[in-house]
Amino acid sequence: MNTVLSCSVGKCVHNINGLCSAREINVGGLKANTSSDTQCGTFAEKGLKNAFTNLANMNISGELKQVFAKNSIEMSPKIICNAENCSYNNNRICNAPNVQIKGLRAQMSEQTECETFIQK
Numbered sequence: 001m002n003t004v005l006s007c008s009v010g011k012c013v014h015n016i017n018g019l020c021s022a023r024e025i026n027v028g029g030l031k032a033n034t035s036s037d038t039q040c041g042t043f044a045e046k047g048l049k050n051a052f053t054n055l056a057n058m059n060i061s062g063e064l065k066q067v068f069a070k071n072s073i074e075m076s077p078k079i080i081c082n083a084e085n086c087s088y089n090n091n092r093i094c095n096a097p098n099v100q101i102k103g104l105r106a107q108m109s110e111q112t113e114c115e116t117f118i119q120k
């Protein structure tokens, strides 16, 4: 099952119109009990340097699929997550059908969070 991820972290280099163009993301929150204890560790601030250094993690085929399949969301990264207290965590892989990463003004990973976190 492919998780559909949406993200409000506008300053992240991977964010394209509220979707995440990374092939894979790492969500952190080892001892998390609430959403605010989690963060997207793959966040990288928009800018020329990060645009190049993060190119290898870009989900190019997903992005192209989205261009061709208008209105259908095909761009979804694999989510590796260490928030073991979350009910959606299955051996450090997220199995939620939809994930929302939040951080409208975030300028670093610590200011982002997984809003979908639900305590076990």
Ligand code: SF4
Binding pocket: 007, 008, 009, 012, 013, 014, 015, 016, 019, 020, 021, 022, 025, 040, 041, 042, 043, 044, 101, 112
């Ligand atoms: S903050 Fe994380 S989920 Fe959001 S676009 Fe960046 S890498 Fe993707």
Ligand code: SF4
Binding pocket: 027, 029, 038, 079, 081, 082, 083, 086, 087, 088, 089, 090, 093, 094, 095, 096, 099, 114, 115, 116, 117, 118
């Ligand atoms: S929903 Fe849970 S398992 Fe999935 S990324 Fe968020 S915190 Fe991790």
